[in-house]
Amino acid sequence: NTSPHIPYIKKCLSLAEQSPPRPTNFRVGAVLLSRKDNDPTFKDDRILSTGYTMELAGNTHAEQCCFANYAAVHKVPDDQVGEVLPVEPGRKLIMYVTMEPCGKRLSGNVPCVQRITRTAEGGRQGINKVYFGVKEPGTFVGESEGCQMLTQAGIEWEHVGGLEREILTVAFAGHENAEKEVRVALGEKETNVDDI
Numbered sequence: 095n096t097s098p099h100i101p102y103i104k105k106c107l108s109l110a111e112q113s114p115p116r117p118t119n120f121r122v123g124a125v126l127l128s129r130k131d132n133d134p135t136f137k138d139d140r141i142l143s144t145g146y147t148m149e150l151a152g153n154t155h156a157e158q159c160c161f162a163n164y165a166a167v168h169k170v171p172d173d174q175v176g177e178v179l180p181v182e183p184g185r186k187l188i189m190y191v192t193m194e195p196c197g198k199r200l201s202g203n204v205p206c207v208q209r210i211t212r213t214a215e216g217g218r219q220g221i222n223k224v225y226f227g228v229k230e231p232g233t234f235v236g237e238s239e240g241c242q243m244l245t246q247a248g249i250e251w252e253h254v255g256g257l258e259r260e261i262l263t264v265a266f267a268g269h270e271n272a273e274k275e276v277r278v279a280l281g282e283k284e285t286n287v288d289d290i
């Protein structure tokens with residue numbers, strides 16, 4: 095009996111596989127949906143948008159594309175996506191991502207945690223919870239802060255285990271020594287430096 099979140103993480107993984115491999119980021123997939131409260135089988139879920147890394151022009155992240163795609167359909171600029179996300183009593187906005195949303199980006203672009211928290215501005219419900227399949231590996235920003243930043247913003251998050259190897263293999267595909275980076279990321283705690 096697998097967790098009911100697994101099919102959504104798998105959907106995000108198939109999105110991530112469409113991302114062009116690059117050594118300078120991770121290939122990630124994201125799904126935004128509306129979920130009815132107290133609906134344990136998720137049968138009333140409504141998919142609102144999807145996105146994957148570099149789906150849209152420029153150095154774009156999966157979560158960023160997911161929001162931008164929704165904003166485009168509703169004819170508002172990306173930074174006003176919060177205005178057009180549905181606010182429905184008895185339903186919550188949920189995001190699934192293969193990887194923990196970024197709290198910092200080497201490029202200096204707006205991190206996805208900030209894009210997520212902004213959806214709750216102006217007294218709107220915004221994103222209620224984020225589910226992800228792996229924590230961000232230390233490759234670019236060291237110890238990831240996405241989760242703490244979500245907590246600080248009052249947004250729940252949960253790691254859905256079970257697909258780490260698949261998610262990391264896709265994420266690292268464009269990197270120089272991808273297999274080694276996956277092994278390190280999987281065993282991050284046990285692997286000591288001189289093994290890398």
Ligand SMILES: Nc1nc(=O)c(N)c(NC[C@H](O)[C@H](O)[C@H](O)COP(=O)(O)O)[nH]1
Binds near residue numbers: 120148
């Ligand atoms: N959650 C997440 N979704 C993505 O689509 C993606 N590419 C990353 N990647 C996180 C990583 O920390 C950044 O990719 C590097 O920090 C480089 O920063 P840029 O991507 O160039 O802004 N993380």
Ligand SMILES: [Zn+2]
Binds near residue numbers: 155157158196207
């Ligand atoms: Zn990001």
